[in-house]
Amino acid sequence: MSKDLSENICEEAAFERVYNKYSDDVHNFLYYKYGAQYNTRDKAQEAFIKLWDNCKKVTFAKAKSFLFTVANNLMLNEIKHQKVVLNYQKNKPKQYTNETPEFILEQEQYLEKYKNVLGSLKEEQRVAFLLSKVEGKKHSEIADMLGVTQKVVEYRIYTAFNILKKELENFKIK
Template identity: 80%
Template sequence: MPKDIKENICEAKVFEYVYNTYSNDVHNFLYYKYGAQFNPKDKTQDAFIKLWNNCKTVTLTKAKSFLFTVANNMVLNDIKHQKVVLNHQKIKPKSHTNETPEFILEEEQFLQRYKKVLASLNEEQRVAFLLNKVEGKKHSEIAEYLGVTQKVVEYRIYSAFNILKKELEGFKIK
């Protein structure tokens, strides 16, 4: 290396010298160690980009070690990522349930009846009931939202619940 080049890698001439000196070595190291499937050319370029981004902290004497370490770690991270991908591919999605076809049919029929009874409620009851039971709002929040008293909201919810209970056998809500 010529003596007029200083040890600051951030200078274009110094970085060019480092690139010309070590790029083939880094590429060959990655290619022979891991093979072509891990893109040794790309990893070499990425290592030099990292060197450029860290040029103020890496000295010229440490550049070679930095490049080889960074490139090797990138390939190892890719290998680790591929192992995770393979493990997830081995897991098969659940294609069956433990419920019987009769249960699934009954569930669908109950849902249809539930929607029908909900639609038959007057709007005030339905809105108060759904705000409370589906969205989990408290009676006081619903009263404030609808602009009525809390007692009115309670009446609407409980009257809707009684209609649902009467129309749908076995209807329970927690």
């Protein structure tokens, strides 16, 4: 009898005995306590996984208690998670802004002007400018991509920037 109490659950045969003995009991406990809306079979399996992970700490005599406690805690955590999900679904993000219709219209018009000015740039200037400012590439990377020197890339970006400043009022880039 004392051998059973201190038997190592990490041994495959002992763990299999524990699994065969308690798997249905753990599932039924969860099912009857929490109902069918939660996946009780999965939580019972997770409890056995935790038992396997902690097999060196849990004796054969304490295995049943460990399984039921872990399974119950897993189910409680799932219920808490579902409550958080439901609360998040209730609090829908606002569908409005504090911006005036005039501001939105001005923003759209400015964006249209920006696109037109970008379209009027020479292709080399536009490509260098967009690679630098939109994609965040370094001048040396752009030079390698385009097969030109770094000075040529800097000149193209500089001239594109000057054209944009001249054509668009309040044009600034960080």
